[in-house]
Amino acid sequence: xxxxxxxxxxxxxxxxxxxxxxxxxxxxxxxxxxxxxxxxxxxxxxxxxxxxxxxxxxxxxxxxxxxxxxxxxxxxxxxxxxxxxxxxxxxxxxxxxxxxxxxxxxxxxxxxxxxxxxxxxxxxxxxxxxxxxxxxxxxxxxxxxxxxxxxxxxxxxxxxxxxxxxxxxxxxxxxxxxxxxxxxxxxxxxxxxxxxxxxxxxxxxxxxxxxxxxxxxxxxxxxxxxxxxxxxxxxxxxxxxxxxxxxxxxxxxxxxxxxxxxxxxxxxxxxxxxxxxxxxxxxxxxxxxxxxxxxxxxxxxxxxxxxxxxxxxxxxxxxxxxxxxxxxxxxxxxxxxxxxxxxxxxxxxxxxxxxxxxxxxxxxxxxxxxxxxxxxxxxxxxxxxxxxxxxxxxxxxxxxxxxxxxxxxxxxxxxxxxxxxxxxxxxxxxxxxxxxxxxxxxxxxxxxxxxxxxxxxxxxxxxxxxxxxxxxxxxxxxxxxxxxxxxxxxxxxxxxxxxxxxxxxxxxxxxxxxxxxxxxxxxxxxxxxxxxxxxxxxxxxxxxxxxxxxxxxxxxxxxxxxxxxxxxxxxxxxxxxxxxxxxxxxxxxxxxxxxxxxxxxxxxxxxxxxxxxxxxxxxxxxxxxxxxxxxxxxxxxxxxxxxxxxxxxxxxxxxxxxxxxxxxxxxxxxxxxxxxxxxxxxxxxxxxxxxxxxxxxxxxxxxxxxxxxxxxxxxxxxxxxxxxxxxxxxxxxxxxxxxxx
Amino acid sequence: xxxxxxxxxxxxxxxxxxxxxxxxxxxxxxxxxxxxxxxxxxxxxxxxxxxxxxxxxxxxxxxxxxxxxxxxxxxxxxxxxxxxxxxxxxxxxxxxxxxxxxxxxxxxxxxxxxxxxxxxxxxxxxxxxxxxxxxxxx
Numbered sequence: 067x068x069x070x071x072x073x074x075x076x077x078x079x080x081x082x083x084x085x086x087x088x089x090x091x092x093x094x095x096x097x098x099x100x101x102x103x104x105x106x107x108x109x110x111x112x113x114x115x116x117x118x119x120x121x122x123x124x125x126x127x128x129x130x131x132x133x134x135x136x137x138x139x140x141x142x143x144x145x146x147x148x149x150x151x152x153x154x155x156x157x158x159x160x161x162x163x164x165x166x167x168x169x170x171x172x173x174x175x176x177x178x179x180x181x182x183x184x185x186x187x188x189x190x191x192x193x194x195x196x197x198x199x200x201x202x203x204x205x206x207x208x209x210x211x212x213x214x215x216x217x218x219x220x221x222x223x224x225x226x227x228x229x230x231x232x233x234x235x236x237x238x239x240x241x242x243x244x245x246x247x248x249x250x251x252x253x254x255x256x257x258x259x260x261x262x263x264x265x266x267x268x269x270x271x272x273x274x275x276x277x278x279x280x281x282x283x284x285x286x287x288x289x290x291x292x293x294x295x296x297x298x299x300x301x302x303x304x305x306x307x308x309x310x311x312x313x314x315x316x317x318x319x320x321x322x323x324x325x326x327x328x329x330x331x332x333x334x335x336x337x338x339x340x341x342x343x344x345x346x347x348x349x350x351x352x353x354x355x356x357x358x359x360x361x362x363x364x365x366x367x368x369x370x371x372x373x374x375x376x377x378x379x380x381x382x383x384x385x386x387x388x389x390x391x392x393x394x395x396x397x398x399x400x401x402x403x404x405x406x407x408x409x410x411x412x413x414x415x416x417x418x419x420x421x422x423x424x425x426x427x428x429x430x431x432x433x434x435x436x437x438x439x440x441x442x443x444x445x446x447x448x449x450x451x452x453x454x455x456x457x458x459x460x461x462x463x464x465x466x467x468x469x470x471x472x473x474x475x476x477x478x479x480x481x482x483x484x485x486x487x488x489x490x491x492x493x494x495x496x497x498x499x500x501x502x503x504x505x506x507x508x509x510x511x512x513x514x515x516x517x518x519x520x521x522x523x524x525x526x527x528x529x530x531x532x533x534x535x536x537x538x539x540x541x542x543x544x545x546x547x548x549x550x551x552x553x554x555x556x557x558x559x560x561x562x563x564x565x566x567x568x569x570x571x572x573x574x575x576x577x578x579x580x581x582x583x584x585x586x587x588x589x590x591x592x593x594x595x596x597x598x599x600x601x602x603x604x605x606x607x608x609x610x611x612x613x614x615x616x617x618x619x620x621x622x623x624x625x626x627x628x629x630x631x632x633x634x635x636x637x638x639x640x641x642x643x644x645x646x647x648x649x650x651x652x653x654x655x656x657x658x659x660x661x662x663x664x665x666x667x668x669x670x671x672x673x674x675x676x677x678x679x680x681x682x683x684x685x686x687x688x689x690x691x692x693x694x695x696x697x698x699x700x701x702x703x704x705x706x707x708x709x710x711x712x713x714x715x716x717x718x719x720x721x722x723x724x725x726x727x728x729x730x731x732x733x734x735x736x737x738x739x740x741x742x743x744x745x746x747x748x749x750x751x752x753x754x755x756x757x758x759x760x761x762x763x764x765x766x767x768x769x770x771x772x773x774x775x776x777x778x779x780x781x782x783x784x785x786x787x788x789x790x791x792x793x794x795x796x797x798x799x800x801x802x803x804x805x806x807x
Numbered sequence: 808x809x810x811x812x813x814x815x816x817x818x819x820x821x822x823x824x825x826x827x828x829x830x831x832x833x834x835x836x837x838x839x840x841x842x843x844x845x846x847x848x849x850x851x852x853x854x855x856x857x858x859x860x861x862x863x864x865x866x867x868x869x870x871x872x873x874x875x876x877x878x879x880x881x882x883x884x885x886x887x888x889x890x891x892x893x894x895x896x897x898x899x900x901x902x903x904x905x906x907x908x909x910x911x912x913x914x915x916x917x918x919x920x921x922x923x924x925x926x927x928x929x930x931x932x933x934x935x936x937x938x939x940x941x942x943x944x945x
Contacts, residue, residue: 602898606921607820613923614827634922641921700902 090305091294091315093287095356096191097123098297098313100306101131101151103184108134110185110306112313114295118170118190123298131188141169147177151186154179165359167193176359180310187306189313197357199364202230207371216379220251223347223372228253231357231365233333233349237261240345241276243549244268247345258352270323276343279336281309283366287332289354290321312359331355333362335369339377347372387424391557394421398561402568408432412499412565413439422561423487423554425501432497442502443479450475452498455488463559464488467503470545477545480505485547487555489562491569499565501558503547591654598648602641609637646773649704650758653780658698665692665738668699669727672706676714682723685714690728695736695805701781708774709740709801715768717744717798735804746795755791764795809859810839811938815847815878816867816896821919828926832934844873848881855887863937864888866913868897868904876908883912892937 092098092112097119100110107130111123120139131151135142147168154160158181165176174193179186206226213219220238228236235258238251245268252262271279279285294315297306308314324332331354335347347369357365394417401411409432412419418439420428427440429448436448443451454473455464465487469476476483485503612633616622622630669692677683695702710725717723720743729738745764747755754760756779759772782789786806793799812829816822822840829838839861841847847866854860864882868875875895882888892914897904905916920929 599898602921603818603821606898606919607818607824609922610820610824610926611923614824617831617923618827638921 090297092189092297092308092311092313093289093315094292094295095288096189096313097295098190098311099126099131099134099188100182100185100297100299101188103155103181103186106131106148106151110297110299112295112297118175127298127300138170147188150177151179151188155186165193178312178359180312182307182310185306187308187311189311191313192356192358193360194356194358195360197231197361197364199230199361199367203364203367206230206368210368210372211375216376216383217251219372219375219379221253223368224251224253227335227347227349227365227368230368231333231349231361233351233355234258235261235350237348237350238337238345239266239348241343245273245276247271250345271346275317275320278309279334279343279346280338283336283338283369284362285334286312286357286362287316287321287324288356290316290324290330291354312362328352333357333365335365336373337369337376338373339380344373344376388553391422391424391553393417394419395557395560398422399564402564408565408568408572409435409437411568413437419499419561420501422557423501423550424503425487426504427482427502428500429502430499432491434496440502441482441504443476443483447475447479448500451483451486451500452496455490455498455500456493456496459488459490459493462490462562463555464490465550465555465558467506467547467549468545469547480545483547484545485550487550487558489558489565491562491565497569499558499562503550505544506546506548587654591651594647594651595655598644598651601644605637605641605644609634609641612637643771643773646771646777650773650777650780653701653704653777653784656698656701656784658701658784660696661699662694663697663699663702665694665702665729668703669706669710672703673710673714673725673727675707676711679711680714680718682714682718685717685723685725688724688726690726691730692727693729693731693736695729695738696807697785697805701784705778705781705803706740708778709803712774713740713742713744713799713801715744715770716765717742719768720744731807734807736807737802737804739800739802741798741800743798746797746799747791747793748795749793756789808837809854809861810837811862812836812838812865813841813847813851813854813861813863814838814865814896815841815844815870815875816865817842817870818867821867824923824926825930828923828930831927832931836934836938844870844875844878847878848873851882851885851888855885858887860887860891862891863933864891864893865896866893867919868895868899868908876904876911879908879911879913894933 092114094114094117097115097117098110098112099108099115101107102109107128108126109128111126113123115121115123115126115138121137126134126137129137131148132145134140134147135144147166150163150166154163160179160181164178164180166179168175168177168190170190174195175190176193178189178191180189181187206229210219210222210226213222224236224238227233235252235254237249237254239247240250241247247266247268247270249261249264249266252260254260299306324330327350329350329352331351333349333351333355335349336343337345337347347365397415397417398411398419401415402408405411407414409430412430413428418428419430420426420440425440427438427442429436429438429442431448431452436445436452438448442448451473454475458464458473465485466472467485469484469486470480482504483502484505487501489499491497491499612630616627616630616634666689669689673687673689677685677687706727710727713725714723717725722743724743726741727738729736747762748764751760751762755762756775757772758776761770761772779789782803788804789801791799791801814822814825816825819842822842825840826838829836839850841850866875866879866882870878873881875897879893879895882891882893893912895905895908895913895916896919897916898919900918908916917929920926
């Protein structure tokens, strides 16, 4: 009984499961036999044998292959073709035998043998000897590999392939991450519409078809308009596996697909990189076209060479990229360790942080200042983004290539920041670094609307009609940037660690400096105290001896006495200065013991003392509220003695000198003010007023040392209070001191 | 004979000037000087044994070795000197020093005057108060 193998029922919904390797048919530009590997009987034969040889397919079934030559009426000694099967069977490889030339009716044919389960497939197809691949391949390969970049490598490949096998269109088709493909190189007849840059949905080349491309490096579809020849067999339920068949019939879906495109024959060469189908060299012809086995093998060889070149070039470009990342990383690290300024180490050098992650811009928030490099959103937008990140981020690193989808405000700057990587340096301190990438593809040109792959046709062939529109369908792909690679993300993580280390180190250094400064201050206080103290003793001796001489030496004349009196005056002056320094040093040494102070008494006593000391009864003294504060009684008295003393001293030259003191209780502070109508302070010297030994130009005729206000300032600092003043020359001065409540 | 004033002072200049000042105040007034705390204690113990009692002890605060306050403590431990006025005599007018010395039993704390004139004024005042007006104490 002869049974025609049935085409499995296929519809588009299970298109991925269509068993295209066992179609039960072969393309009719050749014929196929299958021989059982043990019995060596012919078990399968394509129905079209009669088109090529003198015997009906059904009459071959069950016959020994040994007799094939005779049955087929070939002018070859019987058993010779079987010998080839034996030869390859022993080696388990038919690569060296294929293609085996056979003459059928004066015409040249190739016999091509392959294994299929427990059978051998034996296929016969024309040997046209049309394309002399062997001679051209050397030149072509050197042309192809001449391109320095991946892009030129691919363009050269398309061009050379077209030059060798003359298809109307040769494209390089690359599979992208989600399985959809893009035409990234194309060489074609001038009259054809370019497909370059078009994207094809993943469903155009279903998964199992892609698996077959990995097993068979070439695939020819000679003529979409010929009927495929069914395979006849006596075996029931044993569909023949045609995976390695060169004649394997084409899925009707794919035939329809090609027809819809207007393509009448096609040829493809697989490009494999790192064991995965990287893409295809797809050749289209707009009329039937057949290239023979040797031409196809030659093309496959070019495909293999290009594949390995691809692998190498991709690795190389990847390598170059990572080398430049590494260079940027190490230079930035260097600056981080040796530069004073963290932000300038990150953004101000030849290599900046944007170079470690292939970003087009980056922003650093540090010390509440935003610094940017390259193209970034504006300051306002950055602030908002940082706030959002602070709120959102749970981990140290966050990245997305579709920011506007998760953070809608980012739509406003999707052109510069659709992709971000954020590294939180410190949430508490508001320290964050963010890298930006622009919206990458604003438009994908699909070859036909990918959302509607099926268009109903009236003849009921719906399930076999994949797409009949290849009109370019432009889809806006918005809010999406190029994905961040693992290397880029890990670089950001590494850099974050380095920044944190740098900050910690700097913080440590500052702590040490602070401690040193504090100790230096203490030592200075002790030093000034000791030295002033020790200076006083010899000074006293100078004065005492001088006075002793003046008093007891009778031989001294008046002039001698006067000169010696100058010595005494000098010693007095120096003694006074030393006492002032001692007072200042004592403030530094004093531990403040806070107590609630009766300010009414302290202020009024200080004022009375100042009036007394300067014999300044003509000064009109007035007081407002004098609320109590917390502080050291001795030190606070010193403040008011000094400030009221100054107010009195510097207003005394006026006709109606007036000094007013009051304290105002505010929310968190008591602010005291000491106001006079004296000579005033030149605002130009504002900063120097509290400096030690600094006296203003307009007081040089008035006695003073320039220590008083320095003491006041130190006491104020000891109390964590603030002091400032307002003044106008010849109008008066107001000093304010704000004590914390 | 014990001196009228027993003065503990390590600064030779000050001691020298003091001797002049004392003579300036009264030719009869005598002063004896100890240069450090240990010497002062030794001399005073000898005085106590010999029942010699100075009328006034002046004590510098900053002394090498035994400090003025230490010396003060030791003096106050000797019953024989219980009623001898001890006056701290120092360039420092540090509040803490003043308080401590008074706590230990000093009878007064005087800041060393600067200069010969002031010293004479100071010694004269001491003399008038402790030697003339309060003769009964001794």
